[in-house]
Amino acid sequence: MSLTSEHLHAAAQQYGTPLYVYDAxxxxxxxxxxxxxxxxxxxxxxxxxxxxxxxxxxxxxxxxxxxxxxxxxxxxxxxxxxxxxxxxxxxxxxxxxxxxxxxxxxxxxxxxxxxxxxxxxxxxxxxxxxxxxxxxxxxxxxxxxxxxxxxxxxxxxxxxxxxxxxxxxxxxxxxxxxxxxxxxxxxxxxxxxxxxxxxxxxxxxxxxxxxxxxxxxxxxxxxxxxxxxxxxxxxxxxxxxxxxxxxxAQAGTLLTRVIGTKRTGRNFTLVDAGMTELLRPMLYGAQHPVTPLWHREGTGTWDLAGPACESGDLLARDVTLPAPQAGDLLAIGEAGAYGAAMSSNYLTRARPAEVLHENGTWTVIRRRETPQDIWQAEDAAG
Ligand SMILES: Cc1ncc(COP(=O)(O)O)c(C=O)c1O
The missing domain is CATH 3.20.20.10 (Alanine racemase)
Structure with a gap:
C-alpha cells in the first residue's frame, strides 16, 4: 500500500475511527x-x-x-x-x-x-x-x-x-x-x-x-x-x-483505535471496531494483517477484540503488539473487499465513514452514519 503511517494517522485524526480508508x-x-x-x-x-x-x-x-x-x-x-x-x-x-x-x-x-x-x-x-x-x-x-x-x-x-x-x-x-x-x-x-x-x-x-x-x-x-x-x-x-x-481488497484498510486492554485467561486488546465493521474474521475465520501504528517497548501477544457483546467478536488472535495503550491506532489490512460491504447496524452501531486517498487528498466517499440514520425508517413507519 502506498499510504504511510503518517497518512493513516492524519486520516484517523480528521475523520475519527473506526474508519475505512481506500487507496486509489x-x-x-x-x-x-x-x-x-x-x-x-x-x-x-x-x-x-x-x-x-x-x-x-x-x-x-x-x-x-x-x-x-x-x-x-x-x-x-x-x-x-x-x-x-x-x-x-x-x-x-x-x-x-x-x-x-x-x-x-x-x-x-x-x-x-x-x-x-x-x-x-x-x-x-x-x-x-x-x-x-x-x-x-x-x-x-x-x-x-x-x-x-x-x-x-x-x-x-x-x-x-x-x-x-x-x-x-x-x-x-x-x-x-x-x-x-x-x-x-x-x-x-x-x-x-x-x-x-x-x-x-x-x-x-x-x-x-x-x-x-x-x-x-x-x-x-x-x-x-x-x-x-x-x-x-x-x-x-x-x-x-x-x-x-x-x-x-488491498486498496482498503480499516483503522481502529485501542480502547483499553485486559489480561484474564488471555490478553485482550479492546478496539473500537469489531464484527459490525469487519465480519470476515467471525464469519469465515478470515485472517487480516494487523499493523500497530505506534512504537513502544514491551512487545506481547494479544487477541484483538471488538466492542460487541458477543464472545465471537474478535478481529484477530495472537497478534504481536508493542504494549498497547488507549488511543493507539491499528491498521487492519486487506479490508477493501467484504469489509464495509458486510458491515451492519447490529447493536445500533453506526457504520464507519469511508475515505479515499488520491493525489495527496482525502475524499469522504461515505459519511459516518448516525444513530438517527439507523432508526429513521422505523420512525417513518410509526
Ligand atoms: C458469481 C460470483 N462471481 C464473482 C464473485 C466474486 O468473488 P471474489 O470476490 O472472491 O473474486 C462472487 C463472489 O461471491 C460470485 O458469487
Whole structure:
C-alpha cells in the first residue's frame, strides 16, 4: 500500500475511527494486474465485494462492467449509468423486479437453475451457471462450486438448459462457472475449467465463457488466466471474468483505535471496531494483517477484540503488539473487499465513514452514519 503511517494517522485524526480508508493507487494497480494477466477478457466487477458508488464510478470510467446479485446492486449499476453489455444479473433466486430492470437495462442474465428459462423476459441474453461439483480449498461458506452448494446446474443439466434457452427464443450466450472465494490454489480453477471442457460437443455454439472470480490474494493470476483462456478457446468463446476480492481488497484498510486492554485467561486488546465493521474474521475465520501504528517497548501477544457483546467478536488472535495503550491506532489490512460491504447496524452501531486517498487528498466517499440514520425508517413507519 502506498499510504504511510503518517497518512493513516492524519486520516484517523480528521475523520475519527473506526474508519475505512481506500487507496486509489492500489485500486488502479489491482485492475492493471488483472488486465495484464487476462488480456482481452472482459472484466465484470462483482460489486458485492464493495459497492461504494465512488469506487463503482471509478471502475466504470475505466471500462469495467458489473456483476449484480441483488435488486439493490442492480439499482446501483443503473444509478451510476452502467447499461447493456456492462451489466450481468446473477443470483440463485432472482426476483421479478430484477428480471424486469435487467431487461430494461439490456443486461445479460446468468441462469442458476433450469426453471429460470421460463422466467426470463423475452429475447434475453443468458449464460448458464455450471456447478463443477468439486472439493474447493477454501472455507466451506466460501465454496460455491462444491456438489453440496446451492449454486448452478449440474454438468448433465447444462446442455439441456442451453437448448431450452434457444427453444424459448433467447440467446444462449454461453457458460458460467464460479467456484468460490479467496482461493489461492490455481489447481482448483484448473479442475473446474477441466469439468467444463467435458461439455465440449454438447453445448452448441457459445459466444462467452464466464470464468467468475474467486482469486485469492497471491494466487497465480497468470496461470489461472492461461487456463481460463484455453478453456474459452476450446468452445471458440470470448472470456469474461468477475473479480471481486482481488480487485478491491488491498486498496482498503480499516483503522481502529485501542480502547483499553485486559489480561484474564488471555490478553485482550479492546478496539473500537469489531464484527459490525469487519465480519470476515467471525464469519469465515478470515485472517487480516494487523499493523500497530505506534512504537513502544514491551512487545506481547494479544487477541484483538471488538466492542460487541458477543464472545465471537474478535478481529484477530495472537497478534504481536508493542504494549498497547488507549488511543493507539491499528491498521487492519486487506479490508477493501467484504469489509464495509458486510458491515451492519447490529447493536445500533453506526457504520464507519469511508475515505479515499488520491493525489495527496482525502475524499469522504461515505459519511459516518448516525444513530438517527439507523432508526429513521422505523420512525417513518410509526
Ligand atoms: C458469481 C460470483 N462471481 C464473482 C464473485 C466474486 O468473488 P471474489 O470476490 O472472491 O473474486 C462472487 C463472489 O461471491 C460470485 O458469487
Amino acid at each position: 493507487t492500489e485500486l488502479d494497480a489491482a485492475l492493471a494486474r488483472i488486465r495484464a494477466a487476462f488480456g482481452t477478457a472482459r472484466v465484470y466487477y462483482a460489486m458485492k465485494a464493495n459497492p461504494n458508488l465512488t469506487l463503482l464510478r471509478r471502475l466504470h470510467a475505466q471500462g469495467v462492467g458489473f456483476e449484480c446479485v441483488s435488486p439493490g446492486e442492480l439499482a446501483r449499476a443503473q444509478h451510476i449509468g452502467a447499461a447493456g453489455e456492462r451489466i450481468i444479473v446473477n443470483g440463485p433466486a432472482k426476483t421479478p423486479g430484477e428480471y424486469a430492470l435487467g431487461a430494461r437495462l439490456g443486461a445479460t442474465f446468468i441462469l442458476d437453475r433450469e426453471d429460470e428459462v421460463a422466467l426470463l423476459p423475452p429475447s434475453s441474453r443468458a449464460l448458464v451457471r455450471v456447478n463443477p461439483a468439486l472439493n474447493i480449498s477454501t472455507h466451506d461458506h466460501l465454496a460455491t462450486g462444491a456438489a453440496h452448494s446451492k449454486f448452478g446446474v449440474t454438468l448433465e443439466q447444462a446442455p439441456r438448459v442451453l437448448a431450452a434457452l434457444r427453444a424459448a427464443g433467447h440467446t444462449a450466450l454461453g457458460l458460467h462457472v464460479h467456484i468460490g472465494s479467496a482461493i489461492r490454489d490455481a489447481r482448483d480453477f484448473t479442475a473446474a475449467f477441466g469439468r467444463l471442457t467435458e461439455l465440449r460437443g454438447q453445448t452448441g455454439p457459445l459466444g462467452v465463457l464466464d470464468a467468475g472470480g474467486g482469486w485469492g490474494l497471491g494466487a497465480d493470476l497468470h496461470g489461472i488466466a492461461r487456463e481460463a483462456h484455453a478453456t474459452a478457446a476450446t468452445f471458440g468463446a470470448q472470456l469474461w471474468v468477475e473479480p471481486g476480492r482481488y480487485l478491491v
